[in-house]
Amino acid sequence: MYRERASRLAGAVVWANVPDEGGAGRVLPDGCMDLLWNEGRLLVAGPDTSAYIPEAAVGAWAGLRFAPGAAPAFLGLPAYELLDRRVDLSELWPASDVRRLRDRVARAADPGRALEEIALDGAAPADPLLVRLVEALDAGWPVAAVADELGLGARQLHRRSRAAFGYGPKTLARVLRMQRALALARAGVPLAATAVRAGYADQPHLSREVRALAGVPVTGLLR
Template structure:
């Protein structure tokens, strides 16, 4: 069973997932990165361009999902280095530091809260441009128009987007649109109306995009 709550870290979410016989489930692209705890391991989930389906995962998972674009400042490396990857935190940070943090989470009654506290301890000031970028793309505005609004060139926007999110603004816009469509479908909005309200050209466009990013039909995800 999956549960989540808002974190004390701005824009972040603390979550836990105890899988059933079917596994931990399909993880969809969302523009975010996660700090993970599973079976005594600390890991980092990089940004996804396609749905991630864990293989052979066992036991309960806990995670801290950073706000879009926030994790690279905490980790100390650009998001594109972790694109479509799950890596042990020890591959990114000194082993002694990771052992100390791993022991800290292992001793905690609530691993999710422990991850949250680790992130709060190492949180860096948020770049205000990133929030404005996400808001503008999520509203469906074109990339060139967003660059003008932010006062930077399209090339600069692409570079900063890759560093913060792992991919360029066009891919980020597709990911955010997928999340909008999923929220509408889960709320019971008919697919044709979902396509229009989420910003797709039509329902076939919606279907193609969802299958490409999620690997399954939207109706299946909504259930």
């Protein structure tokens, strides 16, 4: 069973998941990165360009999903180094620091809250430029218009996006658009109307994009 709540860390989400017999499920691209706890391990989930399907659903999971673009400042490395990867935190930080944090989470009654507190201890203030970038792309602005609004050249915008999100602004826009569409469809909006409201040319365009990013038809995700 999966559950989540808003975090005290701006834009973040604290979540927990105890997979059922069907497995952990398909993790869709969302422009975010996560700090994870599972079976005594601290891990980091990098940004995804396509759906991630866990090989095995072992034990309970807890996580802190950072707001888009926020995790690199906390981790101290650009997002593209973790693109489509899940790595142990000890590969990124000194082993002694990770052992201390691992013990802290292991002692906690609520691992998700412990992850949240760790993130709050080390989080940097949100970068206003990245916040505006995500808001504009999520509102459906064209990438060129976003670059002009932010006062950045195309190369600068691409470089900043790769460091913050793992990929360029066009890919981020596709990911955010898919998430908008799924939210509308899950709320009961018909797929044809969902396509228009989310910014697709038509329903076939929506179907192609969801299949490309999620690996399954949109109807499969809604089931």
